[in-house]
């Protein structure tokens with residue numbers, strides 16, 4: 337039996353990298369998209385291959401339509417028809433109250449988190465619809481607990497972008513269900529990745545927020561990946577249109 341083929345956007349670091357490696361360990365072949373971190377993407381590919389998977393690293397900016405279309409094409413040319421996609425690439429932009437935020441920061445966030453995520457979902461709909469051989473087909477989007485918390489004083493534009501991801505997920509799940517394609521979201525709470533230092537600009541953010549979480553700590557990327565793998569797998573065959581909150585009770 338052929339292995340399922342998964343494309344993960346933003347698979348070079350953080351949550352995306354954990355998803356790629358866990359998927360490879362569970363029998364998927366994996367296309368690892370990255371934007372800037374070529375070395376990190378190569379390391380993820382090596383880890384996937386060590387787990388027995390075929391894996392490729394594919395550069396592309398998931399805010400740019402031509403890159404998104406090209407990456408989907410290259411993934412399928414190298415690994416075969418896609419059966420699963422995780423739309424994970426995202427940024428927050430430098431934290432500030434909205435009154436102090438630059439339009440450029442807001443636009444960059446919306447470009448990748450909303451327009452990019454919708455275009456990735458469109459390409460996923462096209463690719464998965466065209467794959468008549470796969471037994472189970474699924475798209476998982478990565479939202480955030482911010483979509484309902486609102487992220488006051490930090491990045492309300494980012495929270496709003498993830499609200500859009502939730503709505504995209506609910507609508508596309510209904511649109512694609514008759515074609516046998518499931519669409520679900522995972523909404524992580526605060527998770528130990530570089531996003532806080534590199535995108536948000538607050539290296540100490542995890543330590544500051546962790547005591548506010550009912551479980552009293554941040555998630556590991558692997559704890560988020562577990563829920564993504566569940567929603568990709570046939571273990572969730574009757575689940576679609578769900579936003580699975582993985583936020584330690586927050």
Ligand code: NAP
Nearest residue numbers: 346348349350351370371372373398426480526527529531
């Ligand atoms: P991260 O550690 O900063 O990693 C971001 C990943 O996305 C990197 O692989 C990066 O690739 C890639 N990326 C960023 N912009 C891209 C673009 N335009 N095109 C292609 N790839 C791009 O982030 P993370 O914490 O793992 O976050 C992953 C997802 O989870 C995001 O959607 C984020 O909003 C969401 N999330 C995170 C948290 C958290 O606390 N960490 C909580 C809730 C939701 P390069 O390094 O190659 O540029």
